Amino acid sequence: MSQKPEDTFQEDLAASGVAPARRGWGARLGGLFRRRAPAAAPPPVGGGGRWRRTILLGVGGLVILFVLYMAVGAFVVHTVDDDPDFAVASPLANGSKAVEIAAALIERETGDAHRWTANDPFFLPGSLLDNMPNYQQGIIYALSRFTAEMGDQIGRSRGSSQVDPDLDRATGLLRYPGTIWLFDLSTSWAPTASSESQYRAAARALRSYNERVAAGTAPFERRADNLLQTVDRFAADLGSQSSVIADHIEASRGWLIDTRADDIFYSTKGRLYAYFLVMRALGQDFDGVLAQSGATKIWAEMVDNLREAAELQPLVVMNGRADAMFQPNHLAAQGFFLLRARTQMRELSNVLRN
Known part of the structure; x- marks a missing residue:
């Protein structure tokens, strides 16, 4: 059978590389109205991404809360009590006022009014503090010296007599390091006694001794030679x-930033404050001896100088040159009152010897 002319024409177009036309007008119009396929929607975000964002937000919130807790907590805890x-x-x-004030001061700094901060671990606000821990350790150091003198001098009837057991125990406990928390990894992995628990035990020993003094069963020798040795x-x-x-001062004066100056200042301040309270109370315990020796006025002046030195509390401790115009030297000012009180102690020693 012979091919139609139209079929022959389409075959010739195909052979020449030209696309054949659609057959009929309906096919052409149908192409205009053919519905396009919708665009592919983006794949939904997986649940893992949401969880990661939630975890990151939670961790960030906890970090912010911890920073606020440490900063605000340190501000609340910080107290340099030099009342x-x-x-x-x-x-x-009938007890000793000096022994009683020493016990009360220990109890005040170890929990009754203030927390002991020198041994706070890194996750407690007190670990950010610097001045308060040095001040508290200065107080304990001075009180350990006082209890040692009590055991060696005032709390013994004579030099060859036995040391009072409560005074001996208190002296040993107050020499316990002030930086021990519940663990001391330098010696053992096992839990140990904290610094404040040891100091409070020392305060109980002092109170036990003072109760026996009040009852007349423990020695408290109000003699001039005992007071002389203590001073x-x-x-x-x-x-x-x-x-x-x-x-x-000689090694680092004039430095713009001196991080060691405030440590020395507040450690000394703690000693001076404790000595001020103890010496004021000893003046009441030995008022008869002082009056008999004519040393009452010198004693009062010495106590006043200790108080002035203990009350120094600059906003920022500076260690400038002695002749500086704008940068003071707070260590030098503190040292002036300290040496003045020490000079008056030497004068008291001379008066008590006569």
């Missing part, structure tokens, strides 16, 4: 601390 009017509310009749030991300790201040 010159601190006293025992109900003093023990001399305190003066020697202040002389040693003045040397620390002088050496630091």
Whole structure:
């Protein structure tokens, strides 16, 4: 059968590379109205991405809360309590006022009014503090010297007699390091006694001794030679601390930033404050001896100088040159009052010897 002319024409177009036309007008119009396929929708975000964002937001929130907790907590905890009017509310009749104020001061700094901050671990706000821990450790150091003198001098009837067990125990406990928390990894992995628990045990030992003094069953020798030895030991300790201040001033004065100056300042301040309270109370315990020796006025002046030195509390401790116009030297100012009090202690020693 012979091919139609139309079929022959289409075959010739195909052979020449030209696309054949659609057959009929309906096919052409149908192409105009053919519905296009919709665009592919983006794949939904998986659940893992949402969880990652939630975890990151949660961790960030916890970090912010921890920073706020540490900063605000450190501000709340920080207290350098140098109240010159601190006293025992109900003093023990016939007991030693000096022993009683020492026990009360230990209890105040280890939980009754303030928390002990020198041993706070890194996750507690007190670990950010610097001045308060040095101040508290300075107080304990001075009180350990006082209890040692009590055991060696005032708390013994004579030099060859036995040391009072409560005073001996208190002295040992107050020499416990102030930086021990519930663990001391330098010695053992096992839990150990914290610094504040040891110091509070020392306060109980002092109260036990004072109760026996009030009952007349423990010695408290109100003699001039005992007071003389105690004053001399305190003066020697202040002389040693003045040397620390002088050496630091000489080595680093004029530095714009001196991170060690405030450590020395507040450690010395703690010693001076404790000595001020103890010496004021000893003046009441030995009022008869002082009056008989004519040393009452010198004693009062010495106590006043200790108070002035203990009350120094600059906003920022600076260690400038002694002749600086705009940068003071707070260590030098503190050392002046310290040496003045020490000089008056030496005068007291001379008066008590006569």
